[in-house]
Amino acid sequence: MMLDLLFPNRCLECNRIIEADLLVCNLCFSQIHFTHFDYFGHNLLKERCRLLFPVEHAFALMQFEKENLSRKIVHELKYRNREKTGKIIAGWIPQHLDFKNKKPDLLVSVPLHPRKQRERGYNQLHTFTDALSKFYGIPADHSLIKRNHYSKAQALKDKQHRLQAENTFSLTRNITGQHILLIDDVFTTGNTLATIAWEILNRPGNTVSVLVMAMDE
Known part of the structure; x- marks a missing residue:
């Protein structure tokens, strides 16, 4: 008080x-520049994902334009130790996204390397994903994907280095026949999500959809 x-x-x-x-x-x-994307229809995020990997559906909540409020909100979550920000942003999602009777089987967020998570004190996506899991009644798994290499923040890298992420991620167990909703904070080049998606899609019967808090220009 x-x-x-x-x-x-x-x-x-x-x-x-x-x-x-x-x-x-x-x-x-x-x-706040909300996208109002149709998760089941065609939108810019889905088009950009499909250039990199087969995607079922895609949704971005906000536009991540330079100097706009959406950028401030995401940076508040990622860099200023305000973990509860993820729960607040998650509370906006149901106003814009209805899975209807086509829910994914599992929510999987992009992992931090254990060293990076210790430095930050939390994974900014866990609270966000857990809040979505509770609202939609879809299980979340924070251990399915492992980040194999420690690296500096994506925001501090140039575009060329962001495109070099081969072997960055791996599955911790085999999964088949699952529709996975991959969750990230910002879609920039899409390379991170593509690397994870192919790890999942290389197993029989799996499909992938994408949900991000914001999409870069």
């Missing part, structure tokens, strides 16, 4: 004092 008085939660955009379970005030919320 005392900390809330001394360090009140403030809107990421206008700095107005807001409730503890919010990221932005009601006025600034309208400035």
Whole structure:
């Protein structure tokens, strides 16, 4: 209570004092660039994924444009130790995505290397994925995919290095006949998701869909 008085939660955009379970005030919320993509239909994310791997469905919640509010929101989650941000963003997803009667079998988020997770203290996608799992009633698995190499943050790499991610990931166990929804924070080149997707698709009967918080320009 005392900390809330001394360090009140403030809107990421206008700095107005807001409730503890919010990221932005009601006025600034309208400035978030939601994509309104159709998960089951054709959209830009699906087109970009299909250039890299066979994808069933794809959905991006926000546009990750330079200097916009969506970028501030994702960076708040990734780099400023605000783990609860993932749960807040997940709460926006059901307003834009209805799986209807075609739910995926499993939610799988992009893993951090164990060293990176120790440095950060948490995987920013776990809280997000767990919140989606609870809402939609779809199991989540944070151990299916293993990151084999420690590397610096994607945001600090140039495009050429982001395209060099062969053998970065591997499956920890064999899975077959599963529809996996891969979850990441930002879709940039798509190389990370493609590397994981092919690990899954190389097993018989598996299919892959994609959900990201935001899609880069």
